[in-house]
Amino acid sequence: MQSKLCECGHSNPYGTSLCQACGKPLDNEVEVLSSMRYEGSARRSQTYKSTIVDRVWNFFSSVKVGVWLIVTILVAAAIGTIFPQEMFIPPNVDPASHYESEYGTLGFIYYLLGFHNLYGSWWFIILLGMLGLSIIIASLDRGIPLYKALKTQRVTRHDQFMKNQRLLSVSHDVEMEEIKYSLETLRYKVREEEGNLFAEKGRFSRWGAYVNHVGLIIFLTGAMLRFFPGMYVDEILWVREGEKASIPGTKSDEGQFYLENNDFILEMYDKNDKKFNSALSSVDGEVAKNYQSNVTLYKTEPAHTIGEEPKLLKVKDGVIRVNEPFKFDSFALYQTDFKLNEFYKMSFKLEEKSTGKFFGDLTVDLHEPETEYDLGNGYRVEILDYYPNFVLNEHNQPATVNNLPDNPAFVFAMYSPSTPKGEKAFVGIQKNIESGDNQFKMSFAGIETKDLTALTVRKDHTLWIIALGGIIFMIGVTQGLYWNYRRIWIKQNEDGIWAAAHTNKNWYGLKKDLEFLSDKTNLTPLEDKEIDSIK
Amino acid sequence: MKKKRLWFRSALLAILVIAVGYTIYNSIFEETGTYISKGDRAPNFVLTDLDGNRVELEDYRGKGVFLNFWGTWCKPCEREMPYMQRQYEAYKEQGVEILAVNVSETNVSVKNFAKRYHLTFPIPMDKQREVTKAYGIGPIPTTILVDKDGKVVERTSESLSEEKIISFMEKIKP
Secondary structure (H helix, E strand, C coil): CCCEECCCCCEECCCCCECCCCCCECCCCCCHHHHHHHCCCCCHHHCCCCCHHHHHHHHHHCHHHHHHHHHHHHHHHHHCCCCCCHHHCCCCCCHHHHHHHHHHHHHHHHHHCCHHHHHHCHHHHHHHHHHHHHHHHHHHHHHHHHHHHHHHCCCCCCHHHHHCCCEEEEECCCCHHHHHHHHHHCCCEEEEECCEEEEEECHHHHHHHHHHHHHHHHHHHHHHHCCCCCCEEEEEEEEEECCEEECCCCCECCECEEEEEEEEEEEECCCCCHHHHHHHCCCCCCCEEEEEEEEEEEEECCCCCECCCCCEEEEEEEEEECCECEEECCEEEEEEEEEEEEEEEEEEEEEECCCCCEEEEEEEECCCCCCEEEEECCEEEEEEEEECEEEECCCCCEEECCCCCCECEEEEEEEECCEEEEEEEEEECCEEEECCCCCEEEEEEEEEEEEEEEEEEEEECCHHHHHHHHHHHHHHHHHHHHCCCEEEEEEEECCEEEEEEEECCCHHHHHHHHHHHHHHCCCCCCEEHHHHHHC | CHHHHHHHHHHHHHHHHHHHHHHHHHHHHCCCCCCCCCCCECCCEEEEECCCCEEEHHHHCCCEEEEEEECCCCHHHHHHHHHHHHHHHHHHHHCEEEEEEEECCCHHHHHHHHHHCCCCCCCEEECCCHHHHHCCCCCCCEEEEECCCCEEEEEECCCCCHHHHHHHHHHHCC
16 A cells, blocks of 8 residues: 655555645545544555455444444343343242243243343353454554644644634734744643744543543453453352351362351341431331341361361451451452341150140251150150141142241151050141041140351452553543643745634634634634534 | 554454453353363262262262252152163163262151152262352252263253163263
8 A cells, every 4th residue: 555645745644634744635525624533544444455354353443333332232231131130030940941930931032042141141242342342443543543643743734724624814913922922821832833833732632532442441351350260259158157158169279268157146226215216216117237247267178078077277257247348368258148037946845635744855956857856765756757848739749849947847756655656747837737546746845046147258359450440441531521632723824824723622612712812912813614604 | 564464453353352252161161160060170079978878979980970969849850860760770880870969958858759769879968068069059950970080071950851861871981
């Protein structure tokens, strides 16, 4: 590709519409003012089309393509809110069947297309990747030529360039030194060449768009890194009071972290307290004051095998409250949820129905019932079957919904010296179904409960990258929005002194500067052609 | 000049394609960071089975292991149990073992269930859900096929037909 030589002697890259140095339109059809957005520079992508790489490049260089990518991503993200995301459906259900059974065919399609896990679905990541590519390529293709054009611009501009500016005037008897001085008081940077002047202000605002695109790329990179191993952990951990559980995502060569829930505390505001009385009187029910888990952190030895009884070394104690996470290594544990009073142990007494006499009692651990309880003196009770979350199934048979003891029910066999063959009874909460004429029954004697705490396990090495991207993005936006690039050209011609001015935005501000200039000097006020044409 | 430009453009496109490709790879195969899937080494574990025997995965090196995660309350799990039992008997002599890891249930419930379906394969009891967590098991049943070298060759959460189980057994037969 050959370059284009301007009559001023500057050699411009192929595709340039305004000479980089003097601004002369290099083609008769060039519209000067609208070309000024990118200084009439050659968008490099448009210069040639040869290889596939160039064609791909050109495709992504288009702002139109970029806008369409943004719109597509927005629409996809909006569709992703129609049904709940995968992380919000109940655990232990198969997403494939869940979406169909809950939301019908639409739900099935939703699942099939990956909307149920939008940010993790391959096509959404590809869309974001394409947007990143579009941002990089479009910025390079416009930013670099713009930079070169602004750097090579000369003081003396071609007449045609001047004539086509929106603000223009011709004056006589003007003292150039006075103009220069006035422009400098307005804090313009003034250059002089062969008696001509060029004043500019706020050139850096032209880089705003590119700075904010750099911020976006850093932001997207941070989001991308979340998928890389070791960068990001976001898990849920449920622990019963008094129990230890391994903390998901914290296994390393040095061992596995365990957490013990010593106590879960839920405190409410006291409505009778004078301090809160007036504020709380309008509220129905209780108002929570504090959700807290008292925990102890442990670590296993390095050679810990999963499932094995862990040899735990205490690391430290801690307290977790809402917004006050417990931190260790690069992890943080946040208070997220709780379950109060989960059934833990149930007590029964063996009772002789005719006399009402008791023959010993037993306590059943609902997470691990014994099969046999010996009550002494020839009295014993066996557990034949256990349904932690009892329900009658479609065949009217006892069954369990899941493995949580929310509605425990048992089939007991009761043995006594007088009933050596045993008597069976089905016992649940407010249920007692017997077979035949039993002499004995299991009477309910009490229940123990435990609280559970749910913690979010979080590790995030990407947050600072995302924050940095956000800050740079905002700097770019500020740079481009609150400043603008104003330029004033003064050229000595045969018929007088030409003055032209241009800004990329805020014409009002530029005109204010020009009014000041014509007030202080003999310069003819510049006329706004655009307003003229409206008139 | 032109060549340099082509190189630059190709390199930039390649970097982005690789970065996005790797991200997608991770999003599919490392969902939770603990998700064990095809191609991974099956993490070793130790559990006690229903009969009180110690079961360690590494002891099965040299054999194929049909690793099933299940619960008595899960209907699809229940459906595939008789098929698993039949194929266990058929493939036991050919070096394929079944380990049916029960997810956090009581011995009473599981014993009754095993009796009802005449199950004879080992049922490791994952009381604390440690193995379930380590393998990133979500919905059950989930079946993971481990070959004789301890590598995962398949992972599925569907309820299996008997034909499917036979094809799985053939796949990990040493």
